[in-house]
Amino acid sequence: MPAPLASALLDWYDAHARTLPWRAAPGTSAPDPYRVWLSEVMLQQTTVAAVKSYFAEFTRRWPTVTALAEAPEGEVMAAWAGLGYYARARNLLACARVVAARGGVFPDTEDGLRALPGLGAYTAAAVAAIAFGRRAVVVDANVERVVSRLFAVAEPLPGSRPAIRRHADAITPELRAGDFAQAMMDLGATICTPRSPRCLLCPLSASCAARKTGEPERFPVKAAKKPKPQRNGRAFWIARNGAVWLVRRPDKGMLGGMRALPDDGWSAKGDGSGEAPVSGSWEPGGTVAHGFTHFGLDLDLLIYRGNDWAGLGAEQGEWWPVERIDEAGLPTLFAKAARLALVSTGVEA
DNA sequence: TACTCGTGGCC
DNA sequence: TGGCCAAGAGT
Numbered sequence: 001m002p003a004p005l006a007s008a009l010l011d012w013y014d015a016h017a018r019t020l021p022w023r024a025a026p027g028t029s030a031p032d033p034y035r036v037w038l039s040e041v042m043l044q045q046t047t048v049a050a051v052k053s054y055f056a057e058f059t060r061r062w063p064t065v066t067a068l069a070e071a072p073e074g075e076v077m078a079a080w081a082g083l084g085y086y087a088r089a090r091n092l093l094a095c096a097r098v099v100a101a102r103g104g105v106f107p108d109t110e111d112g113l114r115a116l117p118g119l120g121a122y123t124a125a126a127v128a129a130i131a132f133g134r135r136a137v138v139v140d141a142n143v144e145r146v147v148s149r150l151f152a153v154a155e156p157l158p159g160s161r162p163a164i165r166r167h168a169d170a171i172t173p174e175l176r177a178g179d180f181a182q183a184m185m186d187l188g189a190t191i192c193t194p195r196s197p198r199c200l201l202c203p204l205s206a207s208c209a210a211r212k213t214g215e216p217e218r219f220p221v222k223a224a225k226k227p228k229p230q231r232n233g234r235a236f237w238i239a240r241n242g243a244v245w246l247v248r249r250p251d252k253g254m255l256g257g258m259r260a261l262p263d264d265g266w267s268a269k270g271d272g273s274g275e276a277p278v279s280g281s282w283e284p285g286g287t288v289a290h291g292f293t294h295f296g297l298d299l300d301l302l303i304y305r306g307n308d309w310a311g312l313g314a315e316q317g318e319w320w321p322v323e324r325i326d327e328a329g330l331p332t333l334f335a336k337a338a339r340l341a342l343v344s345t346g347v348e349a
Numbered sequence: 350t351a352c353t354c355g356t357g358g359c360c
Numbered sequence: 361t362g363g364c365c366a367a368g369a370g371t
Contacts, residue, residue: 039367040367041367041368042367043366043367043368044366044367044368044369045354045355045356045365045366045367045368045369046355046356046357046366046367046368047356047357047358047365047366047367048366048367049357049358050356050357050358050366051367082355082356082357083355083356084354084355084356084357085354085355085356085368085369086354086355087353087354087369087370088354088368088369091369091370117369118368118369118370119369120368120369120370121368121369122367122368122369123367123368123369126367138367140366140367140368141365141366141367141368142366142367143367158350158351181367182367185367188367189366189367194364194365194366195359195360195364195365225364226352228363253353253354254353254354254355255354255355256354268353268354290355290356291355291356291362291363292354292355292356293353293354293355293356294352294353294354331355331356332355332356332357333355333356
């Protein structure tokens with residue numbers, strides 16, 4: 001018999017669960033672990049709205065974990081372009097290959113899942129509970145918010161995480177732990193929202209300590225965050241015979257493994273050098289303002305008007321057809337810069 | 350532990 | 361309109 005709180009939440013979930021592409025239809029058999037895993041990785045720090053089209057495209061191109069495991073890395077990275085946190089894509093493929101090597105069967109325990117690339121404490125618990133019916137304590141940002149309100153946790157995040165986990169453990173039922181986790185996340189996404197929580201619609205309002213304070217939106221308490229530095233950098237548009245010079249970024253670091261315009265080495269730690277990859281005349285092509293999580297970047301685009309191609313070797317990059325630039329899989333920053341270049345070179349209005 | 354790592358939507 | 365926020369993981 002579940003505790004009253006879990007029971008009330010599951011009743012609410014049975015009536016109000018969101019319909020999402022990676023969820024099994026109500027009353028049907030257990031969901032496909034591949035789809036659960038894929039969706040959970042895509043949803044890490046990413047909104048449902050942003051994930052939907054990527055999930056549809058990935059499952060269309062790679063319907064099984066074995067199919068994904070056989071995909072070339074470049075195709076997977078390009079398919080992930082725009083979704084952000086690109087280490088996820090590398091780990092996704094690495095994980096798929098591990099699972100494929102064991103017959104395409106995911107481990108069905110939390111510990112087994114936790115050992116896979118890209119599965120941390122949250123994702124391992126979520127897949128164990130949702131795909132395999134295991135009791136696991138699933139704690140994401142929604143659960144942190146809901147729990148910190150239910151118990152009016154006064155200590156600020158992230159220091160309060162151990163206490164929040166203990167509270168979450170205490171209210172997680174033995175049965176339907178996967179539904180319970182998804183119910184907590186749906187509640188956090190639709191009712192117990194960061195601002196202006198809709199307590200009048202909440203199935204747990206009678207048990208909520210934060211509501212009793214009259215200011216539930218004050219929870220979770222959070223530590224002050226560091227100011228974001230502002231950086232300047234350059235990206236370079238070098239076009240020749242309808243093709244543009246693209247490089248592949250190193251696997252480690254920002255936008256790792258992604259195709260990109262050459263740049264001058266800007267980073268979170270400092271401005272770029274200003275140095276161009278080839279000598280000759282350059283013309284300003286405009287500026288892209290882009291906000292990363294931990295710094296802001298003003299990226300000046302420079303367009304090449306010279307004809308000295310000697311410094312561009314095939315081991316450093318590739319000529320990519322300008323009319324197919326959308327298929328290059330550029331991360332959003334460079335996609336914006338490419339759009340600017342197309343405007344200022346008159347290729348596109 | 351604290352830092353790094355994207356992006357788009359929201360008010 | 362700019363800071364806040366999102367189904368976190370890796371180091």
